[in-house]
Amino acid sequence: MSQTVLVEKNERGYMKFILHRPEKRNAVSYQLMEEFEAALDQAAQDNDVKVVVITGYGDRAFCSGGDLAEFHSLYTEEESYGMLSKMGAILYKLAVFKKPTIALLNGSAVGGGCEIASACDFRLAKSGVKLGFVQASLGITTGWGGASILLEKIPYQSAMKLLLNGTIYTAEAAKELGFIDEVIQGDLEEWERFVDTILNREVGVLMAYKNLLINKWEETDLKGRMEMESRQCAKLWETDAHHQAVDSFLNKTK
Numbered sequence: 001m002s003q004t005v006l007v008e009k010n011e012r013g014y015m016k017f018i019l020h021r022p023e024k025r026n027a028v029s030y031q032l033m034e035e036f037e038a039a040l041d042q043a044a045q046d047n048d049v050k051v052v053v054i055t056g057y058g059d060r061a062f063c064s065g066g067d068l069a070e071f072h073s074l075y076t077e078e079e080s081y082g083m084l085s086k087m088g089a090i091l092y093k094l095a096v097f098k099k100p101t102i103a104l105l106n107g108s109a110v111g112g113g114c115e116i117a118s119a120c121d122f123r124l125a126k127s128g129v130k131l132g133f134v135q136a137s138l139g140i141t142t143g144w145g146g147a148s149i150l151l152e153k154i155p156y157q158s159a160m161k162l163l164l165n166g167t168i169y170t171a172e173a174a175k176e177l178g179f180i181d182e183v184i185q186g187d188l189e190e191w192e193r194f195v196d197t198i199l200n201r202e203v204g205v206l207m208a209y210k211n212l213l214i215n216k217w218e219e220t221d222l223k224g225r226m227e228m229e230s231r232q233c234a235k236l237w238e239t240d241a242h243h244q245a246v247d248s249f250l251n252k253t254k
């Protein structure tokens with residue numbers, strides 16, 4: 001099987017995770033979950049790494065969320081909760097990663113792809129990139145804890161607009177809502193300008209600031225709120241509305 005998360009270490013002090021399933025717009029599979037968690041553990045143990053950057057392979061997609069084909073066989077609340085809580089635990093691990101993280105949206109970020117981006121400290125996007133928490137249009141909510149994290153990071157009204165609408169936004173519109181920190185107009189390599197200053201800081205300083213946030217989330221049980229989110233999504237997962245929406249996508253009969 002080909003690798004679904006490519007890991008590149010840069011001598012300037014960052015490690016890049018590249019979601020690598022271009023034939024499925026970098027959709028998250030069980031294999032990608034495993035490789036993603038292993039990459040996080042590798043970055044955590046590497047003292048040369050000050051920043052983790054997550055991006056997608058190619059120029060079409062950052063991540064199209066959960067693999068609808070692979071997860072289509074999950075039918076009941078309990079079957080889906082197993083998958084949702086597995087990726088939810090990985091997303092929590094990303095959210096509380098001890099060093100700064102950046103989601104670099106090289107292409108469309110949809111569904112769980114937006115949840116992965118939410119779990120990062122910063123979100124940068126190529127101009128014109130399309131993104132959306134489309135779960136509501138599938139008859140479910142976010143299932144990996146992305147809404148709980150989003151509500152920690154951007155104003156309530158903006159978060160609820162993104163979640164309840166379940167529609168697609170441009171990077172520019174998402175920046176107005178506070179979800180995207182910077183829209184990159186030119187070459188995507190411009191993103192490094194955003195991280196240059198941070199890379200010049202001592203790793204101890206970076207970890208100390210992240211630690212303040214991690215402590216807050218531990219005290220307010222962000223992990224428990226994310227688990228409740230997965231449970232709520234699992235209950236909606238087994239509805240006819242959800243299964244019909246997924247069938248429509250897979251049969252392209254939208």
Ligand SMILES: CC[C@H](C(=O)O)C(=O)SCCNC(=O)CCNC(=O)[C@H](O)C(C)(C)COP(=O)(O)OP(=O)(O)OC[C@H]1O[C@@H](n2cnc3c(N)ncnc32)[C@H](O)[C@@H]1OP(=O)(O)O
Binds near residue numbers: 144
């Ligand atoms: C599992 C739950 C999770 C959660 O929130 O907890 C979720 O993420 S739910 C949301 C799941 N994701 C989606 O509904 C997005 C589905 N994909 C799309 O809307 C589009 O593919 C898009 C906008 C990402 C890209 O559109 P584009 O026109 O560039 O590409 P195509 O639609 O033609 O897709 C190309 C190719 O990839 C397959 N594909 C794309 N996304 C997925 C996916 N999420 N799961 C499985 N397969 C996916 C698509 O079927 C095409 O395959 P092909 O064999 O070439 O027809």
